[in-house]
Amino acid sequence: xxxxxxxxxxxxxxxxxxxxxxxxxxxxxxxxxxxxxxxxxxxxxxxxxxxxxxxxxxxxxxxxxxxxxxxxxxxxxxxxxxxxxxxxxxxxxxxxxxxxxxxx
Amino acid sequence: xxxxxxxxxxxxxxxxxxxxxxxxxxxxxxxxxxxxxxxxxxxxxxxxxxxxxxxxxxxxxxxxxxxxxxxxxxxxxxxxxxxxxxxxxxxxxxxxxxxxxxxxxxxxxxxxxxxxxxxxxxxxxxxxxxxxxxxxxxxxxxxxxxxxxxxxxxxxxxxxxxxxxxxxxxxxxxxxxxxxxxxxxxxxxxxxxxxxxxxxxxxxxxxxxxxxxxxxxxxxxxxxxxxxxxxxxxxxxxxxxxxxxxxxxxxxxxxxxxxxxxxxxxxxxxxxxxxxxxxxxxxxxxxxxxxxxxxxxxxxxxxxxxxxxxxxxxxxxxxxxxxxxxxxxxxxxxxxxxxxxxxxxxxxxxxxxxxxxxxxxxxxxxxxxxxxxxxxxxxxxxxxxxxxxxxxxxxxxxxxxxxxxxxxxxxxxxxxxxxxxxxxxxxxxxxxxxxxxxxxxxxxxxxxx
Numbered sequence: 001x002x003x004x005x006x007x008x009x010x011x012x013x014x015x016x017x018x019x020x021x022x023x024x025x026x027x028x029x030x031x032x033x034x035x036x037x038x039x040x041x042x043x044x045x046x047x048x049x050x051x052x053x054x055x056x057x058x059x060x061x062x063x064x065x066x067x068x069x070x071x072x073x074x075x076x077x078x079x080x081x082x083x084x085x086x087x088x089x090x091x092x093x094x095x096x097x098x099x100x101x102x103x104x
Numbered sequence: 105x106x107x108x109x110x111x112x113x114x115x116x117x118x119x120x121x122x123x124x125x126x127x128x129x130x131x132x133x134x135x136x137x138x139x140x141x142x143x144x145x146x147x148x149x150x151x152x153x154x155x156x157x158x159x160x161x162x163x164x165x166x167x168x169x170x171x172x173x174x175x176x177x178x179x180x181x182x183x184x185x186x187x188x189x190x191x192x193x194x195x196x197x198x199x200x201x202x203x204x205x206x207x208x209x210x211x212x213x214x215x216x217x218x219x220x221x222x223x224x225x226x227x228x229x230x231x232x233x234x235x236x237x238x239x240x241x242x243x244x245x246x247x248x249x250x251x252x253x254x255x256x257x258x259x260x261x262x263x264x265x266x267x268x269x270x271x272x273x274x275x276x277x278x279x280x281x282x283x284x285x286x287x288x289x290x291x292x293x294x295x296x297x298x299x300x301x302x303x304x305x306x307x308x309x310x311x312x313x314x315x316x317x318x319x320x321x322x323x324x325x326x327x328x329x330x331x332x333x334x335x336x337x338x339x340x341x342x343x344x345x346x347x348x349x350x351x352x353x354x355x356x357x358x359x360x361x362x363x364x365x366x367x368x369x370x371x372x373x374x375x376x377x378x379x380x381x382x383x384x385x386x387x388x389x390x391x392x393x394x395x396x397x398x399x400x401x402x403x404x405x406x407x408x409x410x411x412x413x414x415x416x417x418x419x420x421x422x423x424x425x426x427x428x429x430x431x432x433x434x435x436x437x438x439x440x441x442x443x444x445x446x447x448x449x450x451x452x453x454x455x456x457x458x459x460x461x462x463x464x465x466x467x468x469x470x471x472x473x474x475x476x477x478x479x480x481x482x483x484x485x486x487x488x489x490x491x492x493x494x495x496x497x498x499x500x501x502x503x504x505x506x507x508x509x510x511x512x513x514x515x516x517x518x519x520x521x522x523x524x525x526x527x528x529x530x531x532x533x534x535x536x537x538x539x540x541x542x543x544x545x546x547x548x549x550x551x552x553x
Contacts, residue, residue: 035410066343066355069370071402074422076374078351095418097402102444103367103509104462 028083028090032057032070035098044083051079057096071095184379184550188386191553195392315526321553322520323530323537330544337547338363347547350378354546361512362543364536368444368512373437374400375546376516380435383551384523394452396523397426399436404447408472409440416479423480429487434477435523437515438469444515448522449473450497457497459522461505461514465498503531510535516542 030053032040040060042053050070054077058065070077072086072094326334337346342357358371377398387393399422406418428434432452438445447469448457456473458466474491481489505514513535521528530538545551 035405066357069402073424074399074403074419076351076400078348078353081351095402095406097370097405100370100373100401100405100439101361101367102439102442102512104442104511 028088028092030083030088031091031093032096033093034061034096046084046088047082049080049082050077050086053094054079061096067099069097069099071097184382185386187550188383189390192387192390192392196390314524315521315529318521318524318526318553319529319534322517322541323534324541324552325537326540326544330540333547334540334543337543347375347549349375349546349549352378359543359546362539362546364539365507365509367442367509368516370401370439372542372546373439373444373512373516374402376542377401377437377519379545379549379551380519380523387524394432394523394525395430396433396435397428397431398519398523399434401437401439401444403436404438404469404472407476408468409438412468414472414475416476416483419476420480420483423484427484428477428480429485433523435519437519438466440466444512445469446515446518446522447473449477451477454491454493455495455497457499457522459499459502459515459518459528461503461511463500463502463504470496470498502528505535506532513538513542 026045026047027043028046030042030044032042032053034040040057042056044050044053054065054070058068072088072092075086077086077094337356337359340346340356340359342355342360344356345353346356346359347354352371352375354371354375358369358375361367361369361372377400381396381398384393384396384398388395403419403422406422407416408414428451432450434449434451436447438447443460443462445458445460445464445466447466448459450457456470458469460466474494478489478491481487502518503514505511510532517530517534517538518528521530541552
């Protein structure tokens with residue numbers, strides 16, 4: 001009687017408190033908008049490195065990741081950054097820009 | 105884009121217009137005593153073959169640790185900021201001293217005299233000793249008259265009277281001498297301050313020598329360590345990350361765009377923007393230099409260039425972390441297909457500036473700036489900004505490019521000097537050295553000045 005009691009009691013409690021709440025808010029939807037205006041949606045966890053999103057976008061769009069820059073509100077998005085760090089919210093946009101070269 | 109291999113550098117080098125410059129540069133990269141390459145085959149004519157050898161050498165090199173390319177991210181920013189802070193601290197001290205003497209002036213003569221005669225105060229070496237001399241003369245007279253009076257000390261009432269009047273005369277004389285001296289000194293200081301204090305307040309203490317200092321720091325010759333560092337970086341394979349400035353990774357491919365005759369790419373331009381922002385922040389925090397806010401090269405692309413249509417919504421959130429009411433200059437590189445220029449919204453002088461090394465006037469850019477600043481003030485601060493009296497400033501007497509590849513370096517140099525309120529004292533001949541300095545700055549995360 002005393003054996004199983006503590007285990008089930010503590011385990012579900014932890015799950016109940018966090019699981020329901022975070023499962024919903026932990027995932028956010030991000031629009032990745034190309035220069036031509038194409039809009040691709042991604043669902044990503046707030047604390048997942050954005051490299052996942054970036055690589056997924058590049059393979060889908062068929063571009064090399066080194067040839068494009070991901071920008072969020074004017075700041076460069078680094079691969080190791082997360083949506084949380086950048087204070088992204090559900091529905092926010094990331095712009096994809098192509099390399100710029102100029103000389104003349 | 106994915107097809108960029110080491111050998112892709114060959115056609116680019118083939119296109120070099122300025123062969124002499126290119127050879128010189130290549131020689132500086134290849135012919136170093138420490139280079140096994142240089143000792144193995146160091147022909148007199150460092151031709152293109154040398155460069156190909158370098159590229160094929162990359163594979164051996166890539167396994168070796170690259171000592172100069174740690175992944176500094178925010179540390180580059182912090183370092184640049186700390187350096188600039190230290191550099192500007194001195195300038196601030198100077199200014200504080202200047203301001204102090206003005207405050208003393210405003211405090212009135214008595215306070216001023218206390219300042220001028222207080223031996224504990226550090227004396228301005230430029231202060232003339234005229235006032236001291238005048239005071240000394242008055243004191244001497246007073247002493248002598250006192251001595252005369254006491255020498256003729258007699259119980260006689262008239263003698264006492266003359267002694268008293270002599271004393272009073274001496275006192276009056278001393279006071280008037282002092283007043284004259286103060287008036288003179290005040291006039292002198294006022295003339296001196298109205299020019300210099302104003303400049304110090306604006307941060308451009310006499311833009312001539314200031315600009316010269318900036319120019320000499322940026323065109324200084326590289327020492328052996330720096331040359332070696334550059335040589336290694338230019339040999340890196342295109343995919344290798346050499347540095348990280350802010351959150352911008354600088355790869356071998358980006359770095360190659362700084363080679364002689366190459367067109368600069370956005371990573372290099374925006375890496376410099378990050379470092380110029382760090383310098384401007386540090387200087388503004390120290391109270392010197394204009395308060396600048398930089399956008400990267402994608403600002404203009406987003407707000408106008410990509411669609412050829414003004415679109416404020418795309419950049420509405422770009423200013424979420426800055427209050428433009430506290431900013432003197434908004435500076436951003438402008439990319440036009442194959443050309444780099446520089447745009448500045450000068451909030452302090454109420455004008456829209458545009459610097460193009462080919463001297464074109466970009467009416468779209470000027471119009472975009474005009475609309476953007478109004479929209480942004482309305483959006484962020486609910487302020488209806490009236491820019492009808494603001495002027496367009498597109499100077500035609502600026503340094504210009506004399507070739508088909510240096511516009512990026514020019515645009516960055518305009519930014520470098522404009523952000524410090526400096527005259528544009530450089531020209532085409534400085535560009536090769538500026539390229540190397542920019543390359544080094546990106547590697548080291550630190551501007552020459």
